[in-house]
Amino acid sequence: MGYKTWIKDLENNFEETVSWRRHMHQYPELSFEEETTAEFIKSVLEDIGVDELREKVGNGYGMVARIKGAHPGPTIAFRADFDALEITEKANVPFQSRNEGVMHACGHDGHTASVLSVARVLSEHRDDLHGDVVFIHQNAEEMLPGGAKSMVEAEALENVDYVFGIHLNSEMPVQQVYYEPEFGSANADFVLVTLKARETKASSYTPDLLLAATEYLTSSQKIVSRMTDPKKPAVLTFATIETDKSDYTHSPKEIALKATVRTLHQDTRELIEEELSRMAEGITHAFQVDVSVDYKHGYPSIKNHKPEVERSVEKFKEVFASDEVEEIEVGMGGEDFSYFLEEKPGAFFRIGAKFPGDDNPYPHHHPKFVIHEDALLRSGQVFLALTEEYIGKSNQENRG
Amino acid sequence: MKTKQDATIQEKQENHKEWLKRLNISNREGIVHELAERLEKAGCLNVSAAENGIVTAYIYKEGSNETIGLRGMYSKGSHKEDKPTAYLQGNSQLVILLTLVDVLLTNKDLLKTSVKFIFEPIGEAIPENLTLSLKESVFQETDVLYAASILPDKPKKQLFISEGPVFASLDYFDIHVQGQGGHAAYPNKTVDALIVAAQIIEELQLTVSRKVNPMVATDLTVTAFEAGEGTFNIIADSAEIKGNVRTLSDNERDLIEKTMTDIVRDVSSSHGAEGTLTYRRMTPILENDEALTQQVKGIFEEAFGEEKIDSISSKLTADYFAKALEEKPGTVFYIGSGEEFSNEETAPSDVITTGVQAFLTLTTT
Numbered sequence: 001m002g003y004k005t006w007i008k009d010l011e012n013n014f015e016e017t018v019s020w021r022r023h024m025h026q027y028p029e030l031s032f033e034e035e036t037t038a039e040f041i042k043s044v045l046e047d048i049g050v051d052e053l054r055e056k057v058g059n060g061y062g063m064v065a066r067i068k069g070a071h072p073g074p075t076i077a078f079r080a081d082f083d084a085l086e087i088t089e090k091a092n093v094p095f096q097s098r099n100e101g102v103m104h105a106c107g108h109d110g111h112t113a114s115v116l117s118v119a120r121v122l123s124e125h126r127d128d129l130h131g132d133v134v135f136i137h138q139n140a141e142e143m144l145p146g147g148a149k150s151m152v153e154a155e156a157l158e159n160v161d162y163v164f165g166i167h168l169n170s171e172m173p174v175q176q177v178y179y180e181p182e183f184g185s186a187n188a189d190f191v192l193v194t195l196k197a198r199e200t201k202a203s204s205y206t207p208d209l210l211l212a213a214t215e216y217l218t219s220s221q222k223i224v225s226r227m228t229d230p231k232k233p234a235v236l237t238f239a240t241i242e243t244d245k246s247d248y249t250h251s252p253k254e255i256a257l258k259a260t261v262r263t264l265h266q267d268t269r270e271l272i273e274e275e276l277s278r279m280a281e282g283i284t285h286a287f288q289v290d291v292s293v294d295y296k297h298g299y300p301s302i303k304n305h306k307p308e309v310e311r312s313v314e315k316f317k318e319v320f321a322s323d324e325v326e327e328i329e330v331g332m333g334g335e336d337f338s339y340f341l342e343e344k345p346g347a348f349f350r351i352g353a354k355f356p357g358d359d360n361p362y363p364h365h366h367p368k369f370v371i372h373e374d375a376l377l378r379s380g381q382v383f384l385a386l387t388e389e390y391i392g393k394s395n396q397e398n399r400g
Numbered sequence: 401m402k403t404k405q406d407a408t409i410q411e412k413q414e415n416h417k418e419w420l421k422r423l424n425i426s427n428r429e430g431i432v433h434e435l436a437e438r439l440e441k442a443g444c445l446n447v448s449a450a451e452n453g454i455v456t457a458y459i460y461k462e463g464s465n466e467t468i469g470l471r472g473m474y475s476k477g478s479h480k481e482d483k484p485t486a487y488l489q490g491n492s493q494l495v496i497l498l499t500l501v502d503v504l505l506t507n508k509d510l511l512k513t514s515v516k517f518i519f520e521p522i523g524e525a526i527p528e529n530l531t532l533s534l535k536e537s538v539f540q541e542t543d544v545l546y547a548a549s550i551l552p553d554k555p556k557k558q559l560f561i562s563e564g565p566v567f568a569s570l571d572y573f574d575i576h577v578q579g580q581g582g583h584a585a586y587p588n589k590t591v592d593a594l595i596v597a598a599q600i601i602e603e604l605q606l607t608v609s610r611k612v613n614p615m616v617a618t619d620l621t622v623t624a625f626e627a628g629e630g631t632f633n634i635i636a637d638s639a640e641i642k643g644n645v646r647t648l649s650d651n652e653r654d655l656i657e658k659t660m661t662d663i664v665r666d667v668s669s670s671h672g673a674e675g676t677l678t679y680r681r682m683t684p685i686l687e688n689d690e691a692l693t694q695q696v697k698g699i700f701e702e703a704f705g706e707e708k709i710d711s712i713s714s715k716l717t718a719d720y721f722a723k724a725l726e727e728k729p730g731t732v733f734y735i736g737s738g739e740e741f742s743n744e745e746t747a748p749s750d751v752i753t754t755g756v757q758a759f760l761t762l763t764t765t
Contacts, residue, residue, distance in 0.1 A: 188633075190633075210622050213625070214598045217594070218602055235584070235587060239594070240594075241626065242626075245624070247623060262585045
């Protein structure tokens with residue numbers, strides 16, 4: 001028994017894993033509304049025969065399960081999110097969403113199926129485990145405040161020594177395993193800038209509110225291009241402009257600008273927040289309008305723990321083909337797995353899920369987003385490799 | 401005659417003001433047909449009310465082959481709060497012309513020519529349906545056209561008139577910027593239509609400040625800017641901009657259109673986007689006919705005294721009446737109403753009387 005047997009079991013169970021994924025794909029639920037998804041996960045975990053199961057951990061339907069190894073040792077945790085998005089699915093798949101206007105368009109159904117597949121395997125091999133495995137099924141990754149922070153506060157990581165997570169990626173080749181040595185995601189903040197016209201006397205200059213907004217939009221880009229440390233990545237994107245009027249002759253009296261700020265480093269984050277406010281003051285005076293900035297901190301950036309990255313990657317290179325394990329540059333997406341890594345050492349990995357030969361894959365959050373289901377197998381293999389590395393028998397023997 | 405006429409004017413305008421007050425109660429529903437009916441009852445002939453709100457009526461002078469056209473605006477709205485300037489302007493012009501109708505009908509023997517009254521709804525800048533009036537030949541069957549506006553910031557009962565450009569041309573523009581949307585965290589993988597559109601708006605202002613002759617009054621206003629689906633984290637795939645351009649020179653108008661076309665196209669393409677400009681010329685510059693205006697000025701000076709007549713500088717408001725004046729000689733003049741204007745439903749009575757008297761000098765011997 002051991003790792004190789006686990007992998008064989010994982011492969012033998014693949015059909016079941018895919019059926020779990022497709023079931024969840026057909027019945028997706030929005031963040032904080034994942035009631036039936038949680039019930040489904042619970043039913044699978046109970047069928048698997050986990051040793052402990054906590055429900056409604058944190059601010060929603062998150063749950064934590066544990067399989068206890070036969071031998072003492074550290075505890076590792078694997079995390080998978082299970083919420084979906086407000087998107088109408090247009091992917092041409094036989095298991096298309098049956099919940100109108102909701103879709104698993106980010107691969108969370110795949111994450112969850114993969115983690116469940118690992119639970120299934122390890123439940124049959126407790127004798128091989130020198131330590132426990134905790135399965136964190138997390139709600140509401142897609143919507144602030146997210147589920148991760150509240151699950152941490154609800155002691156989901158109690159008696160856990162290491163925590164790992166993965167994310168499927170529809171634009172990266174299936175079979176590939178990617179790691180980011182340091183940052184694994186960005187600080188993802190959200191900004192609402194509101195501009196309002198002031199009452200003026202008819203005979204005096206009438207401030208142009210739309211021009212003030214435009215000035216703010218273009219000037220604020222200089223915060224990134226001229227004020228931040230060029231070696232510290234930063235993105236400021238204004239995604240929406242909304243006005244109270246829209247015709248040829250009447251200027252708006254109120255404008256809302258919606259933006260997101262992505263940074264890796266805390267000091268850059270703080271600088272951008274400060275400068276956005278300062279710029280608002282400048283526009284207020286220059287254009288004689290009222291500008292207010294509401295800056296909301298979103299998820300912090302993932303900071304992978306170097307020792308765990310190195311240890312994990314060494315293991316991956318041992319069990320996978322060398323060209324299947326690749327270091328990549330961090331992207332500026334947000335991910336609340338970061339909260340778990342603020343508490344415990346661990347790392348976050350990305351698993352390719354693009355169909356071979358597809359030169360134009362649909363990105364995440366697209367109505368036609370699809371994944372190659374072999375990525376579920378690869379994800380399971382990654383988690384089993386980590387299990388072998390941290391609490392596997394042969395590993396423990398080597399470590400004395 | 402003058403004193404008796406003034407008394408008649410005073411009495412008649414009060415009637416019409418009362419009628420407007422009664423109309424306000426019903427929120428002025430059906431004002432178009434009410435107005436037509438009023439003109440018919442007064443004794444006008446060939447009264448018609450079109451669906452676009454234009455009402456026309458005639459007073460014929462027997463044996464005359466010529467017709468003077470008088471254009472007046474009226475407000476469809478019943479509440480001063482909604483559009484105070486348009487409301488007061490429309491009420492005042494309407495009362496002036498309705499009072500004039502009464503006086504002319506009782507003094508038909510003094511008419512110079514036949515008179516055609518053209519009433520148009522005011523308030524919505526250039527309502528596109530009103531362009532139908534020219535196609536429907538509302539201003540046809542006239543030989544010369546006159547219109548008057550009330551000026552609240554000018555001395556009461558003073559008349560203002562100048563030849564040449566009076567009102568600006570008005571053009572509408574639509575700009576579409578097509579980019580490529582995507583995740584807000586990866587702007588380098590997208591073409592952000594929102595920020596490209598913002599850059600275009602910035603550049604457009606340079607058209608006025610750096611390209612147009614500074615001696616020519618010009619205004620380029622962006623009034624609408626839409627981009628994004630309401631999210632914080634999806635880069636806009638496209639953006640829409642709307643606005644208007646006003647100027648007092650055809651040369652600058654052409655220059656502006658060309659410069660805007662270049663800016664939209666080139667700023668967009670420099671960012672990998674595609675920008676298209678749709679530029680619509682809604683109304684030309686309103687130019688008072690030089691010879692006619694000189695003539696009218698002379699008539700006013702004789703009737704009111706030279707000290708009561710003054711010139712006026714051009715304004716950047718637009719009036720699609722300008723289209724009519726491209727085809728017919730005509731003049732727009734102003735009547736000052738002083739500061740009291742803003743506190744009443746119409747201009748003060750003596751200002752209304754001045755307006756009626758001014759038109760009387762143009763239509764009667």
